Amino acid sequence: MLEERNRLARELHDSIVQSLYTMTLFAEAGVRNADHGDTVKGTQYMERIGETSQQVLKEMRLLVFELRPLALEQEGIVGALSQRLDDVERRAGVEARLIFDEPISLPSRMEEELYRVAQEALNNSLKHAAATHLSIRIATNDGLVEINVEDDGVGFDTDLVNQSGGMGLRNIKERMERLGGSFTIISSISSPGEGTKLRVRAPISDPQTTGEPAHP
Template structure:
C-alpha cells in the first residue's frame, strides 16, 4: 500500500495513538471529531473538514477544524454536495491538489471562507456505503505543523494564511497515511453507529415491554375500578351496605393500580451499568424499591470487581426478575440482595421470606415466574442459576458467574 506509516515523519507512535483514540468512544459525534482532528494533526494541515452525506444532496453533519466559531457562523449554512465536494463523494480516487482553486471542479467559496491552497481529500467507505469524506487544506511546513488541541471541544484558532507558505504541499506519503486513517475511521465509525442503533433498539424494546405490561395490568385494574365505582354509585341510596362494600373494593383496586405503576416506574429507571457498574446500580435500584414498597429491601456486597459487560447485564436482569417476583407475587416482608465473591466467581443471591412455591408444581402447571428467562440469562454468560423455595418458606435465587 505504498510507504508504510512508520516511514512518515509523524512516526508510528503518533499514528498508533490516533487509531486508538478513534476507537476509544462509541458516540458517533465524538468519533467523527477524533477522526478529523487526528487527520489534521498527523498530516500538518491548517484546515480540515469532515462531511457525512445525508442521502439528499446535503450533509447530515459537517465538522471543521482550523476556523473559529465566529468565522464558521459567518461562513453561513452547511455546504451542499456540489463541485469538488460532490466529486469526492462519488469517486473512489483520492484528490491531491497543489492548489484547489486550479481544479476545474472548484466553484468558489462564501465571502467569509478562508482562502485555501494545497488540498487533500479522501472518502471514508465501508463496503459500498460512503460514510463520509475527509478534506484537508494548506499543508504547513514541518516546523509549523499545528499542535494537537485536545482541550478544545470545537474549532481551534486559525493559523496564518496559506499564502505565507506557497510551497508547502501534501505528499504521496500524506495520501497513504490519510488512506490508512480513513480505513480505520470506517471501522470506528461503523462500530459507533451500530452501538447507537443497538441502544435505540434496546430503548424501543424496553418501552414496548413496559407499555404492554401497563396495558395488561394497570389498564385492566383501572377498568375494574371504574366499573366498581359506578356500581357503588347506583347502590348508595337503595343498598348503602352493599355500596360501602363496593367502595372498599375501589380502595383495594386503586392501591393495586398504584403498585403496578410504581413497579413500572422503577423498571424504567436507567441501569447506568456503563457509568456506575453493577455494584452501584444494584444498590441504587434496591434503595428505590425499599422506598416504593412496604417490604424491607436491603443490599450488601463485597468490594466491587469489574466484570464483562454481558455478565453485569445478565446479573442485573436476574436480580430485577427475582425482586419482581418477591415484591409483587410472594408478598414478602423482607428481601435481601447480596453480591459477593466466591473464589474467582461472582455470586448474586436474592433471598425473600415470602409465600414461596413448589418449583415442581410451577413447572407442571406451565407457570414459570421468569425462571426460564433467568436460567437462559445465566447460561448465556457461562454461569449457573439455582432456585430454592417451598410453600410458606420463602425463596432463594442464586446466580454464579465465573471469574476471569
C-alpha cells in the first residue's frame, strides 16, 4: 500500500503539478503580451492554457481511477470497467466497447488484479496510442478467465518495451504471476492502425478456498 501511494505521489508531481506550473507560466506570459498590446500572442498563450488544462483533466481522471473504484466493490469487474470507459475513454472521444459473458463471477482478489491489468492497458492506450476505437472482452470458460484489450492506435516496439519493463508491463507481469496466469501483447510501430492487443488468461480460483466472496 505504501509503495502504491508513493507511486501515485510521484505521478501526481510529474504530471499534474508540472502541467499546472506550465499553465501558470502561460498565463503570466499572456498577461504581459496583453499589457503590451500584443493580442495575437496573448490569444496564443490562452489557447495553450486551454490545451494544457484538457491534458491535466485527462491525467486527473486517470489518477482517480488508480484508486480502487467503488464500482469494483459493488458491481464487480464488469461494472468497474464499464464505469471506467464512460468516465475516461468516452469523454476523451474514444469509441469504447465492453463485451462480456453473462454472468461473470470471480473472487474479489482476482477482480482487483485483473482490473489493474486492464487499467494499465487502457492507460497506455489513452496516453500513448492516440487510438480512436477500443474494445475489452471478458470471457470465462473451463475454469479460466480471459480478458482481451484491443485498440487501433499507433502501437509500439514490444521488444524494446519488454527489455525496459516500461509502459506498465512489469506490473502486468507481476499481477499475472500472482494469479498463476499468463499474458501476451501484440503490437507494432510499423503497422499503423493495427494498434495493440493484450490478452491475459488465469485460472479462476475457488472463492471458498481463498475465503473471498465472488461477485455475481
